[in-house]
Amino acid sequence: MSQTILKVEGMTCNHCKMRTEKALQGVSGVESVKVDLAAKEAVITGDAERAQLVKAVVDAGYSVVE
Numbered sequence: 001m002s003q004t005i006l007k008v009e010g011m012t013c014n015h016c017k018m019r020t021e022k023a024l025q026g027v028s029g030v031e032s033v034k035v036d037l038a039a040k041e042a043v044i045t046g047d048a049e050r051a052q053l054v055k056a057v058v059d060a061g062y063s064v065v066e
Helices: 014-025 048-059
Strands: 003-007 031-038 041-047 063-066
Touching: 003 048, 014 031, 014 041, 014 048, 041 048, 048 063
Parallel strands: none
Antiparallel strands: 003 041, 003 063, 031 041
């Protein structure tokens, strides 16, 4: 099981944080998600592909900074 860290831009409140977590949890292979609003960071544990995780964040209305 691997861990992926994404830098997420555009989150401004707890609602944004929860929306991002929900989007990432919907990706196949994801075991757990922890989004840190202050750090603008999402830590994803599981076997999901990075491209799928990035797409989930973008589809939720936020952007991923490489």
